[in-house]
Amino acid sequence: MGKKLAIGLVAVVLLGVAGYFGVRFFGDRTARAEVERAFEEIRRRGGVAQFAEASVDPAARSIVLTGVALGGADATVKIARLTATGAQPPRDNYAEAETLDLEGVEITLSGPAAFGGTLVYAIPKVMIDRYRGPVVPLAAPAGEAGPFGAARFALRQFAATSAAKVTIPSLTLRQQPAKAGAVPVELAYEGIAAEQIAAGKVRSLLVDKLRFSGPDEVPVEGSPQDAAPTGGARQTGELSGIVAARLDTAPFLAVLTGTAPGKEPDDYQAIYGKVVTGPYRVKHHDGSTAGADSLLLEHVGIKPSAIALDRLLELDALTRKGPDLSVAELSALVEETRRIIDGLAFRTFSMTGLSATSKGETVRIAAVRLDGFAAGVLDAFELEGLDGTDADKRPVKAAQFVVRRLDLKALADLAREADAPTPMAALGLFKVVSGIEAAGVEVPYEGDNAAAGQPLRIGALTLGWGSVLGEIPTTLRFEMKDVSGPISAADGEPFVYLANAGITRATMSTALNIAYDPASRDLQVGPLGARLEKAFAVTLDAGIGNVPKEAFGDAASAFGALGEVTARPLTLKVENLGLAELMFQQLAEAAGVSPDEIRADLSAQVDEIAAVLAQVNPDVVDVAAAVKSFLATPRTLTLSATPRADTPLLPLFLNDAPFGALSAFSLSATAGP
Structure with a gap:
């Protein structure tokens, strides 16, 4: 600009x-x-x-x-x-x-x-x-x-x-x-x-x-590069094919004078309708380069009352002081930055064909796009086609990375607490962004074994939340699909059984959904699940009731509401995808017996446990029968627990009897395909 x-x-x-x-x-x-x-x-x-x-x-x-x-x-x-x-x-x-x-x-x-x-x-x-x-x-x-x-x-x-x-x-x-x-x-x-x-x-x-x-950029004071000579260091560059449409200098005059004829100073005033460029290239004094094939900027506006000349001069003076800012000056810097951010707006900013080289390494990004920025809030940031290497020249890739609703003013509030964070600061992250998405990610596996450096891949990741009543959101969605990476016996159960069977990589998917209904005051948790290919899949549907809206005000209110919440029906489904056979086979080999003997031993243990628990809840007998059927032919096992009445949850957790909570639920189980 x-x-x-x-x-x-x-x-x-x-x-x-x-x-x-x-x-x-x-x-x-x-x-x-x-x-x-x-x-x-x-x-x-x-x-x-x-x-x-x-x-x-x-x-x-x-x-x-x-x-x-x-x-x-x-x-x-x-x-x-x-x-x-x-x-x-x-x-x-x-x-x-x-x-x-x-x-x-x-x-x-x-x-x-x-x-x-x-x-x-x-x-x-x-x-x-x-x-x-x-x-x-x-x-x-x-x-x-x-x-x-x-x-x-x-x-x-x-x-x-x-x-x-x-x-x-x-x-x-x-x-x-x-x-x-x-x-x-x-x-x-x-x-x-x-x-x-x-x-x-x-x-x-x-x-x-x-x-x-x-x-060129001067190294940060105190960094390892600080001792390097920087006097006279230059960067050079070139930008071709600049086309700008519908330029208006009146907002700039409003910034310098404080008013603009015929316009309210608190309104956004357009300065560019559209700006398009061709290739952009820059070369630093150390030989590293950066560039892009094209840039696009649409519908840019400023709010003169927010980007006032005296504010710009004060911000410039504060930033020139560097790290030697007092607490009061740091607070002033954050506040002035907030106001200036509030004074900028644009509909679209995008770049295509980005690339950067340094010390023989190259990073390429197919496209970067920012959409809908106003009042310090960006509707979406999207990156596509990242392809590069890390410091050890191992591949790093991402087909897509998206940030939804990034609030820079909320981020500035968090920065204000950087030196003295409070527990509420963590909850403030919910206001900084509303969601993150990624797809086609590949990074090196960080470990201290033979698998170190092998690719860790994420097929797709979605994390989002919304409907914030106070400091805590009332909806949450997390989903991660096809996460694959190297495994070994040292990773523990259940990976030890896969590794012992000669499987060197595992693929896993997980999901979590939470939603609150203010009308019914029910908080639904589920489906919550995990799936490990060639091993198992587990899915949980549950919830709690009588949750007051005030529970979402802050962390203290959430803990205070625990005494009011009540239990809701719960369903747990377990699906065998091959892990049961591996476990029976390997346990049998270790014990020097057959897999059928391992199954029989486990069934006997189930009967012993059921005999004890049936004294608390007779439904355990039917549950034990379904579990034994699942052990005999491991396919799918579904367990359900339904509260017999409007049962408060907190007393159940505080019950001194280990299995006392069983009596509060009606239990059932089925084993099948």
């Missing part, structure tokens, strides 16, 4: 300067006197204005000025030659011309207008079609010479100027920071063309190419 604003500022100055002439009579004898009169008006208002020669061609209705020099406290403009053809006599202090050509233009800004340093624009040639602008500069209000006074003045001039087209074949910019020895910023534009300029708006702006160079 800053670079495009720089282009706009140059256009503002040029179009404003072009109006600094006014000749009422076309004749050599009067030309110089009339131009001098206009320039004298500029000097009377406190500016610098002079020219070398003025001539007129009455037949062509052309005016030529040479050696033009204009300036103020922190800005100067020099024009070697200014030619206007098809000029009209000024009317209402406005001058018009069919064409206006400027040659040898140099604009120099210093002081606050150049961020404390010096900013120089060099423009060999400018061509303007159907120009109309003020004969002399518009009156500047009191205090215009303060910070960014030149920019405010230029934006006002631009708003009073119109042109059918402005063409600038080339333009260079050099910013020299005030700090001695600092690396300057240099930009070179090629093929600038702007069309339909009026009332501070530009219908379209095209730039064929932008080349830039400037200071």
Whole structure:
């Protein structure tokens, strides 16, 4: 945005300067006197204005000025030659011309207008079609010479100027920071063309190419790279094919002045309708590179009341202090950042074909997209086609990664507690995002065994929550499909049985769903499940009742509500996918017996346990029969528990009798296919 604003500022100055002439009579004898009169008006208002020669061609209705020099406290403009053809006599202090050509233009800004340093624009040639602008500069209000006074003045001039087209074949910019020895910023534009300029708006702006160079990133103080020499380190880059549509400078003027004519300062005001670019490439001083094939930015707006000039200056001063901020300054930094974030909005920002290289490693991303940003909240962040390597050159991939509803203001609140976190800070994460999704992920397995470095893959992952009543969400969904990775006997049960059978990788899927119904005050948990391929699958459906809405206020309220909640029906389903056979076979081999003997021994143990528990709940007898049937032919076992009455849960957990809770439920079980 800053670079495009720089282009706009140059256009503002040029179009404003072009109006600094006014000749009422076309004749050599009067030309110089009339131009001098206009320039004298500029000097009377406190500016610098002079020219070398003025001539007129009455037949062509052309005016030529040479050696033009204009300036103020922190800005100067020099024009070697200014030619206007098809000029009209000024009317209402406005001058018009069919064409206006400027040659040898140099604009120099210093002081606050150049961020404390010096900013120089060099423009060999400018061509303007159907120009109309003020004969002399518009009156500047009191205090215009303060910070960014030149920019405010230029934006006002631009708003009073119109042109059918402005063409600038080339333009260079050099910013020299005030700090001695600092690396300057240099930009070179090629093929600038702007069309339909009026009332501070530009219908379209095209730039064929932008080349830039400037200071490279300086290592963080105290980091291992801090000792490396960084003086003079530069980065260079290039951006091609810039196309911007529906530009409006009025919001920028509102930021610098605090108001915008005809608009509420608390509303978002559009500054870009659409910006599209071609390839972008940057190279750092250490040889690393980064780039993208294209960029897209749509419907960008700002809220002038949030992005106020004094706020920007204060934020800049705080960030320059680095890590030496006091607690009060850190709080102020977070607050100012929150307000500025609130002042930005856009509909879409996307990049395609991203790549980065460093020390022989390359990371590629097919696309990155940000959708719907306003009031500090981003509707969605999406990354597609990540393909790269880690520090050990092992592959890292992700087909898709999505973050839903990212609240940057809530994130800033968490940052405020970074040095003194509270238990509530963890719950604050629920307000930062509303969900995360991933698919086609592959990362190296981190372990200290022979499997280290092998790929760990995630087919799909979904984690989301919503309907936050207080600090805790009332809905939660977690699902992870086809997570596969290396296994060994050292991983313990149940993986030891798979590994002993010669299986070196396992694939697992899990799911959890939680939903609260405020009307019924029921909290449903399920389906909650896990599936380990070639082993087993288990699914649980359960819930609790009489849950007050206040339980979702904060952590303390949630614990306080435990005394009120009651039990609801529970169903547990276990499916054998091959683990039972492996266990029976391996246990039998270890004991030196047959698998049938292992089954018989387990069935006998079930009978012993059932005989004890049946004294508490007679339903255990039927449950034991189903379990024994499952052991004999391991397929599917379904267990159900239904409360006999409206049973509070907390007393059941606090019961001193180990199996006392069994009497509160009606139990059933089935074994089948």
